[in-house]
Amino acid sequence: MENQITYLLEHYGYFGIIFALIGGIVGLPIPDEVLLTYIGYSVFQGELSYLISIVSAFVGATVGISLSYFIGYKFGLPLLEKFGPKIHITEQKINRTKNLFKKFGPYLLLFGYFIPGVRHLTAYMAAVNRFSFRKFIIYAYAGALIWSFTFITLGRILGENWTNVELYISTYRIYLITSILVLTIFFYLLWKRRNRLRRGIS
Template identity: 55%
Template sequence: MHHLSYLVSHYGYFGIIVALIGGIIGLPIPDEVLLTYVGYNVFQGKMAFLPSVASALFGACCGITLSFLLGIKLGVPFLNKYGPKLHISEAKVARTRKLFDKFGPFLLLIGFFIPGVRHITAYLAGINSYSYKKFSLFAYTGAIIWCTIFITLGRALGENWIDFRFYFSKYSIYLVLIFVLGCVIFYNFWRKRKMQKVF
């Protein structure tokens, strides 16, 4: 936490960008805690809300785009060789690949809310030769929702933002399951509507 507060307090919006690029690529940075802490800084008046969200969005989009490009250029061998150094284990890759096969590009959207998954989805999109248009539609939409929610949460919690770390670590799996369930329901509804239009 000390490193995150140093980044934000000394480098401001630029610090947010750098931290999120690293976090999305796979460095061990607690992204949700960082975003909530940024929201707390907004609550304190040390940062402005819109520039904070814009900086977070820029960092998240740069990070996930870089992962996507690495997936295109370097493919599976890159993940196998450098994945463990980025805390991306073979088990995580296998689990995410199964989800990716099932939900496809939709996982790019909801993957931001699943720790350990958001780091891999863009690599897999690149490896699977997704078009940039298809990738960006889902990935950037997910980034917008993710950044806005957690920064807003930090601002809303104010002085109690620190409690977020405890509750998130304890209940994050339930929150993620609820969110993913909601997204799956929406995805199935959207797919059925799309199929009805085709026929």
């Protein structure tokens, strides 16, 4: 897998990141988190730019999840149930994500990227539930940025030990999601408070 990712980055650079993540988010069997972490490792080695890598990953993730949204909006669940198993999207995963979406809705769009088998389906569920595209963008694109930043930064920090990411993910995933959720709420409340103060001053 490392050789394939290396080939992708060496031959296609940042465009390779974009197209790989578009495919991965839509549902192709691409190890997105491993790819992002390896990109972070390449940044650590000085082979890629940290900022451009994050922007490229963000573009790939947002295009991929938007494409999934439009496919879901146009064709709905029947298409997913018919062709999903061919790209490893099973009926069990579909039903699981459907139930999660009923409970958590927008927040699943925001943090579903961190849950294997769920990030590929959240956009479809948003479309089937007729989320407006504007509302979809707010949560899904914010999630794409957090996800891209997290794993590229993780790869950069781990350096030579980047291959341990799968072990760290499986062990600490719930703590990672909780930390991100707490930070997101904190910054949202801070932003809201600043807006109130500005309105009070004006």
